[in-house]
Amino acid sequence: MAEFNPQNKKLIAKLVYYGPALSGKTTNLMRLHDVLNPRNCGEFMAFETKGDRTLFFDFLPLLIKSVHGLTIKMKLYTVPGQVAHDATRKAVLSRADGVVFVADSQTSQAVSNFESFDNLEKNAGRVGLDFNNLPLVIQFNKRDVKDILSEDEIRHRWEPAGLPLVFGSALYGRGVRQTFIQALKSIYRGLDHRYHLASGFGLEEKDFLSVVPELPMQRESA
Amino acid sequence: MRQFDQEHIAMEQFDREYLIEELLPPDLLDNVARDLTAMLPDRWALYSENGRAYYQSGQWQQAQVEKSTALIQKNRPQEEMTIHGPDNCRIVLLPVEYDLEVKGYLALCHARPADEAALQSSKSVLNMFKQFMRLKHQTMLTSGLHGMVVEESYAELKSKAQALALSEEKYRNLSANLEIEVQRKTEEIHVAQTHMMQQEKMAAIGQLSAGMAHEINNPLGFMISNLTTLKSYAADLDMLVQNYQQLASLCNSLPEVEATSVIQSRCMSIQEVERNLDSAFLLADIPVLVQESIDGAERIQKIVRDLRTVARPGESKRESINIHESIDAVLTIVQNRIGPNIAIQRAFSPVPLVPGYPQEVNQIWLNLILNALDAMDDEGILGITTQAANHQAVVLISDTGNGIAPNKLSKIFDPFFTTKDVGRGTGLGLHLVYQLVLKHGGRIEVRSEPGKGSAFTVRLPTAKDN
Numbered sequence: 009m010a011e012f013n014p015q016n017k018k019l020i021a022k023l024v025y026y027g028p029a030l031s032g033k034t035t036n037l038m039r040l041h042d043v044l045n046p047r048n049c050g051e052f053m054a055f056e057t058k059g060d061r062t063l064f065f066d067f068l069p070l071l072i073k074s075v076h077g078l079t080i081k082m083k084l085y086t087v088p089g090q091v092a093h094d095a096t097r098k099a100v101l102s103r104a105d106g107v108v109f110v111a112d113s114q115t116s117q118a119v120s121n122f123e124s125f126d127n128l129e130k131n132a133g134r135v136g137l138d139f140n141n142l143p144l145v146i147q148f149n150k151r152d153v154k155d156i157l158s159e160d161e162i163r164h165r166w167e168p169a170g171l172p173l174v175f176g177s178a179l180y181g182r183g184v185r186q187t188f189i190q191a192l193k194s195i196y197r198g199l200d201h202r203y204h205l206a207s208g209f210g211l212e213e214k215d216f217l218s219v220v221p222e223l224p225m226q227r228e229s230a
Numbered sequence: 231m232r233q234f235d236q237e238h239i240a241m242e243q244f245d246r247e248y249l250i251e252e253l254l255p256p257d258l259l260d261n262v263a264r265d266l267t268a269m270l271p272d273r274w275a276l277y278s279e280n281g282r283a284y285y286q287s288g289q290w291q292q293a294q295v296e297k298s299t300a301l302i303q304k305n306r307p308q309e310e311m312t313i314h315g316p317d318n319c320r321i322v323l324l325p326v327e328y329d330l331e332v333k334g335y336l337a338l339c340h341a342r343p344a345d346e347a348a349l350q351s352s353k354s355v356l357n358m359f360k361q362f363m364r365l366k367h368q369t370m371l372t373s374g375l376h377g378m379v380v381e382e383s384y385a386e387l388k389s390k391a392q393a394l395a396l397s398e399e400k401y402r403n404l405s406a407n408l409e410i411e412v413q414r415k416t417e418e419i420h421v422a423q424t425h426m427m428q429q430e431k432m433a434a435i436g437q438l439s440a441g442m443a444h445e446i447n448n449p450l451g452f453m454i455s456n457l458t459t460l461k462s463y464a465a466d467l468d469m470l471v472q473n474y475q476q477l478a479s480l481c482n483s484l485p486e487v488e489a490t491s492v493i494q495s496r497c498m499s500i501q502e503v504e505r506n507l508d509s510a511f512l513l514a515d516i517p518v519l520v521q522e523s524i525d526g527a528e529r530i531q532k533i534v535r536d537l538r539t540v541a542r543p544g545e546s547k548r549e550s551i552n553i554h555e556s557i558d559a560v561l562t563i564v565q566n567r568i569g570p571n572i573a574i575q576r577a578f579s580p581v582p583l584v585p586g587y588p589q590e591v592n593q594i595w596l597n598l599i600l601n602a603l604d605a606m607d608d609e610g611i612l613g614i615t616t617q618a619a620n621h622q623a624v625v626l627i628s629d630t631g632n633g634i635a636p637n638k639l640s641k642i643f644d645p646f647f648t649t650k651d652v653g654r655g656t657g658l659g660l661h662l663v664y665q666l667v668l669k670h671g672g673r674i675e676v677r678s679e680p681g682k683g684s685a686f687t688v689r690l691p692t693a694k695d696n
Contacts, residue, residue, distance in 0.1 A: 011247075020247065050329035053368060064372055071330040081331070083245060095379040095386075103243060 605631025
């Protein structure tokens with residue numbers, strides 16, 4: 009759960025990148041670190057084992073300073089995707105204000121996606137998150153590789169959930185920004201509802217989104 | 231699980247905000263303080279975000295500290311600031327930034343204005359602090375997470391152990407009850423089996439009783455016939471004796487002159503009677519008939535005696551048993567079951583007495599001999615051999631019957647195993663034999679060849695003093 013302290017004008021929120029093993033959660037965070045303004049970006053902290061598998065989590069703190077003097081600290085985490093690290097996943101997921109679910113587009117990973125999503129729902133329940141109202145964005149990653157599910161197929165399966173759906177290729181930076189923007193929008197809606205950020209403090213969605221620079225549009229289309 | 235989740239949420243979160251006192255703890259600063267003196271002025275201090283001087287190096291005056299605290303609390307400066315303190319000293323406050331946030335302040339007390347070199351080295355110290363803080367932060371994140379994971383794993387293990395303990399208890403109860411239940415069933419089966427064994431004994435004897443009746447009836451028949459004949463012989467002889475008595479009295483009463491002719495005629499008529507009676511045959515036949523009857527009675531006497539030997543209802547006293555007498559008694563009992571085309575080869579060698587229960591030992595021979603006869607279908611050789619060997623009486627009972635298939639050989643002593651037609655065999659005959667042999671401390675072996683016959687060897691231990 010976010011911490012909001014109106015006295016020192018500080019809001020701390022947590023966004024967790026969830027998903028099956030090797031779906032590109034860490035890559036999402038690294039690319040995001042690349043495109044964000046260093047003014048807003050703390051140091052990227054990764055805990056990797058051999059072969060680039062995340063052992064504990066990755067951590068990227070962001071700082072957004074609004075014109076109204078409010079400071080928003082957004083902590084981005086990834087979970088380890090491997091089934092065995094469920095306890096770690098649970099600990100990282102706890103108190104999340106939003107989740108980006110990074111799915112693997114490869115046809116061979118369809119089952120892993122569903123299992124991981126199921127695991128997300130279960131763990132959300134275990135750590136006391138209201139899954140139905142949890143800000144959640146789905147990213148189908150690895151659109152650049154062969155043997156992937158078609159967009160129609162994915163839309164057909166996932167759109168009924170009514171969640172924002174983004175297609176991406178995190179390795180090349182595609183979809184990373186858009187996913188993050190969708191996540192920020194969802195989180196803002198949730199926090200505004202709870203803390204009346206707009207009416208009480210003049211903090212609007214665009215302030216939230218200001219952390220994402222316009223600049224990398226060229227990279228997006230590259 | 232629910233209980234655990236509550237524990238889990240109550241735990242300190244690894245991803246909380248950390249204070250400068252945690253990221254740059256005094257013990258760490260103690261370790262590097264001496265190395266820092268080259269880079270920093272004599273007096274330096276670290277202030278927390280809210281202005282508390284949590285670490286001091288050198289002799290600070292209370293007034294200087296208080297002034298810095300007040301400034302921090304009032305302005306929360308984001309940039310470098312200089313305070314002119316008491317005693318002509320200048321205090322420079324440098325914000326300690328970490329992850330874009332000001333976590334606290336490094337306060338430096340300069341006696342005179344700091345030169346460029348001094349400023350540069352204090353910036354290096356700030357950078358060093360940043361690296362310390364990053365490492366400390368990483369350690370706290372990972373160890374905090376590790377703590378949570380271990381806590382969870384432990385709680386999960388605990389609940390698993392609890393579940394296991396519960397199920398173990400369940401199974402322990404079950405197994406305890408199971409033992410009692412099995413014991414009860416075993417007793418039930420034992421009672422039923424004992425009952426059936428008794429029935430098997432009675433059945434074997436009952437099977438014989440029809441034949442026994444015939445055996446007894448036969449001699450009785452000719453004995454009655456003989457006695458009837460003897461009764462008519464007695465009447466004839468009585469009449470003859472009367473004639474002789476009359477003749478004797480005539481001899482005494484008649485005058486001598488008349489006597490001779492009267493006696494002569496009288497003798498003639500007696501002779502006539504004797505001829506009619508065929509008294510010579512009659513007198514010769516009497517001992518024959520009597521002897522026959524005596525033989526018949528003796529046969530009955532033997533049968534009854536042997537039947538008693540074999541059946542011995544109600545007797546269960548341990549005795550010294552003569553094996554040969556025991557076998558012969560059984561042979562008598564089964565006599566009627568031995569068809570005309572069955573030859574009995576009986577080869578007895580001297581055998582010491584065997585201690586045991588006579589009725590039970592008889593039952594062994596009875597069941598083995600009846601089985602042998604059943605196997606032969608009215609034709610063949612029933613062999614009974616005895617010999618003494620190594621403190622044992624060895625009895626071999628063989629037949630030339632159907633034999634037993636090799637795959638069935640190991641089962642024949644099992645209860646309820648039978649190859650006989652339904653209703654003929656109970657499947658307990660050989661099992662009973664096996665039990666009785668065992669009870670007498672003996673052993674039983676079987677050799678068999680299908681189509682050629684079977685041979686059972688029973689070894690019973692003889693009395694020790696033999």
